[in-house]
Amino acid sequence: MNEFDLLNITSNSYQESCEQMRNELEKRPENQSLAQPLYNDPNMFRADLEQVFYKEWIFVGMTSEVPTKGDYFTVEIGQNPVLIVRDGDGGIQAFHNVCRHRGSTICTKHRGKVANLVCPYHQWTYDLKGNLLYAGTEMGDSFETSQHGLKKAHCKTAGGFIFISLAKEAPDDFDAYLATLEEYMEPYDMENTKVAVESNIVEQANWKLVIENNRECYHCAGSHPELLNTLLEWDDTNDPRATPEFLEQYERQAAEWDAEGIPHQHQDFDGLRNRIVRMPLKEGVEVMTLDGQQGCSKLLGRIKNRQLGSMRILHLPNSWNHMQSDHCIVFRVLPISAQKTLVTTKWLVHKDAVEGVDYDPERLRLVWDATNDQDRILAEQNQQGINSLGYQPGPYSETYEFGVINFINWYSETVRKNMK
Template sequence: MWHSLVTAGEWHADGQGFENMTESIKALVERRVAGKSLDAPFYTSDEVFDLDMKAIFAKHWIFVASEPEVAEPGDALVVNVGTASVIIARDDNGEIRAFHNVCRHRGVRMIPEGKTMIGNIVCPYHSWTYGLDGKLKFYEHMGEDFKPGCNSLKPVALRSIGGLLFICLSDNPPGDIDEMARIMEPYLAPHNVREARVAHQVDLIELGNWKLTMENNRECYHCGPNHPELTIPLFAYGFGFSPTELDEEGRVAAQRYTDLIEVSRSRWEGEGLPSSEVDELTGRPTGFRTQRLPIDQSGESYTMDTRAACRMPIGAVQDKALGALSFWTQPNSWHHFMGDHVITFTALPLSADRTLVRTTWLVNKNAVEGVDYDLERLTEVWKATNQQDADLVEIAQQGAEDPAYETGFYSPYTEGLVEKFAVWYIERLKDYLA
């Protein structure tokens, strides 16, 4: 469904797109109204999607995996970001590296998307062979003047922060990731992700634009009526509420939550667990936010009974009631760190109306399935929640494609993080278009 942009230029229904595309998109960006959802073409337009891939996903730090996904030398993972394909591999010295998945001979894509184990990186076309350090090791028939040292695989910038792996496809990655690493390492270190192992991973295709996926994640306004499993351990009050609209029962529950935050944070900080809110979501290329929040009832884990799903703690902290440390990054990830397991989420755009959401559950590396944890119990809350969110994103996409769609006001109480995501996104487009 194509949308008329009125002041932003004429949109053609025959698929030709904008007249004077760049100027029209600039006008669309400039007309964004603070506190309101984005104009429909931000969610529906192929041209805007192409801009997103160039201005956002090709220029910023993108969360793609965790260190346990490439735990041993020779472990490799191929992640596709738009038309780019990246090999992430651990070499024989234990160092994790990232390379463009493109042979230097004739540009062939060498390894299919997904996980594998390799001793070398071998091009299937003409058998050019690269070490896990990216250096060209084997080639034939290239003549005496050929210089193998000039034909190593092209590296991709990679950073591990607390065991979470971020890549940047740009030759000039944003330097403010150093600040995010400085702040976040102390928050993440107690959970020892680098020494964890993958218990389970699920890929889900959401039938919506990647921004709708992220906006849905950034609020819990929708949680009460849509997430019966998640709202057993999760306090929706942690994501805001209108105090004047609470009934007596709601006021009591909100006060109980406020009191619990104070008591829990004091205990967590005393145990050496940084827990206070850090909000750097806007005004910088590498936007992020973190905060440790209580879990209801036992306070232990995102499970149906709120108790730990794995009997072996993840990391060095023995206190089971750690609540959940949440870590959000712009543009594409969110994570939850508890005493017994960690869950990571990455959203990767596939098209203007398709988004891959990858969820990974991590546990203590020595934990044994069926002995130390039951996989169904470990995963059931977020499997259900992810599908519920996918259903919501799909109908949000359908709404954005409807001719009746108009931008709507965000709740100042419960959708502040959605507004910050939109602000960050518009900031980054303006920077790119300038």
């Protein structure tokens, strides 16, 4: 089955799979991986789209990607093309990228700049707030343009991050996290950044395996030599593996952060679904480059201390991020099919930084290009094993894989809640 061959799934088989899915999630042992169909069955993949990606808040991009009026980018959530655009008042709008005439895609490029949104099929024209301006005289005198504006998606921004929800009524438990995200991102002034480089990797693995792999560093020592040049493996100061030396380093650097007014206290929301924590990198390390030294000569925002560590930001179901003194790295995960996932990585620098003068894109991306490819191989090998007749759910380590346990618990609870 290819990415969008969901129409071949009959209604009856889908409903039966949903019932099986609900039963599997209700009976699963809490600290074990999921049953095989939850990782490879097309019906259950469709349920993941409908119950998670079509109903929850999804990270799609950064406000600095649409810096001025008419700037836009597009993204696909399952079979739903979505358009993100900066309107004339400086606000960020999210629309279904679907013409109200006969449903054609309006913006066909990944990103661009427009005065108005014009459907290439029959030139129906919308303003940047989605109002229909022109449909031609062919529609007749009784046609009401006011009734045919673009359909909106819920959209919220905080600290430079853009989140959308395709639900009829978006979840209402998001604002406390957004307020904290805004506070913690203030030093970076993300509106005045730009994407220096972007990568897109298609992994032949279920999206949940991609997230599971990210939520633990149990595998790091054996798989990520480039990353471990700079990254400390533990998740926060409460990590049971954290050493006294690390805790002393944290206290010393935290005092420097406090002096500069840089937030760093661990924050989590909704059972760790949304999480922010600032962690030191290895002693003497500035940022996550191969040698640990600066990636860009221009610091971000009001930052003065290059040893700012990495502010790690988690948003389930589809994003993790590393905010550093001179560049930020944001990750977005979008499911394509039951065993195919798009992972997008963006490196952001100060908007005035000049490529080849202030930063070298290859230097910026080297560590995470290597890490992403290593993780792709791990996820794909994981998927191959799960597809085997020999697979059965296995136990997670409560010490090393507590982040995976947290993700799977959140996923299970969310699916069951949204199926009601």
